[in-house]
Amino acid sequence: AQSVTQPDIHITVSEGASLELRCNYSYGATPYLFWYVQSPGQGLQLLLKYFSGDTLVQGIKGFEAEFKRSQSSFNLRKPSVHWSDAAEYFCAVVKQAGTALIFGKGTTLSVSS
Amino acid sequence: GAGVSQSPSNKVTEKGKDVELRCDPISGHTALYWYRQSLGQGLEFLIYFQGNSAPDKSGLPSDRFSAERTGGSVSTLTIQRTQQEDSAVYLCASSLQVRGEQFFGPGTRLTVL
Numbered sequence: 001a002q003s004v005t006q007p008d009i010h011i012t013v014s015e016g017a018s019l020e021l022r023c024n025y026s027y028g029a030t031p032y033l034f035w036y037v038q039s040p041g042q043g044l045q046l047l048l049k050y051f052s053g054d055t056l057v058q059g060i061k062g063f064e065a066e067f068k069r070s071q072s073s074f075n076l077r078k079p080s081v082h083w084s085d086a087a088e089y090f091c092a093v094v095k096q097a098g099t100a101l102i103f104g105k106g107t108t109l110s111v112s113s
Numbered sequence: 114g115a116g117v118s119q120s121p122s123n124k125v126t127e128k129g130k131d132v133e134l135r136c137d138p139i140s141g142h143t144a145l146y147w148y149r150q151s152l153g154q155g156l157e158f159l160i161y162f163q164g165n166s167a168p169d170k171s172g173l174p175s176d177r178f179s180a181e182r183t184g185g186s187v188s189t190l191t192i193q194r195t196q197q198e199d200s201a202v203y204l205c206a207s208s209l210q211v212r213g214e215q216f217f218g219p220g221t222r223l224t225v226l
Contacts, residue, residue: 032212043117044204044217090156098169099212100146103156 002027004091006104013081014112021076021107023091032094033074034101035065039087047089050074061085086111115139117218119205125224126195134190134221138207145188146208146215147180151201159203162188163211195225 005024013019025031032051036044048059055067065076074091088108092101118137126132138145147159158172162182173179177196182188192199202222206215 034214036217043219044206046214046216049214092156094212095158095169098161098171099144099208100158100161100169100172101148101156101215102158105155 002093002096002102004093004102004104006089006091006107008107009105010108010110012110012112015083016080019076019078019081019085019109021089021091021109023074023076023104024072025074025091025093026072027093028096031074033065033067034092034094035059035063035074035076036090036092036103037061037087038090038106044090047076081109081111083111083113085109117205117207117216119203119218119221121221122219123222123224125226127226128197129194131191131193132195132223134192134203134223136188136190136205136207136218138186138188138205139209139216140186142207142209142216143185144208144211144213144215145182146206147188147190148204148206149201150204150220154201156204159190192223195223197225199223200225 003026034049035047047063050057050067088106090106091104120135145162150156160180161169164185177193180190202220204220205218208215
């Protein structure tokens, strides 16, 4: 069955340090992949998406992600984290036989000063 | 350019009562999705509408859950005979294209006492 795995439940990063959030997926074909962010009490906001083409995609707020088919991964990165990046981050893939999203369990990011 | 709106923002009900949750998608978006977010289960897909029809209802957890969409716009999710395990945040999303970016509403927090 399709699934999305985010191995890290909680990560703490110092402000100004780099960030990488891991995402692995299981999928039978070329996946449509997304990263969403959810701040406390807020809805989900799309950071970036991958459909095809260049495997390094740029998103909002200085985030980027790299699709690696050989590793079934779509890791999210940011070179320098800001305190306002503290939130929960979700990786998602579109269902193979449908259009709905399958989400990972999320990674909570804390930023220390 | 209003986003996806949901009402009510919070709903507290007693076990056994019926509840209706409403979603107003972004104007012109033909695809509409309902998801549920709970502590134990994370983000789960419930149902997908394309126009007024629901080609994918595979995520509805029981026959107590139903949804409809009228006029290709507003959707209502109904939960009959609510149970405590129905307590969650119910999220609605809409998209312009099939498999396109989904825009999420702020959610309805349902608490079943």
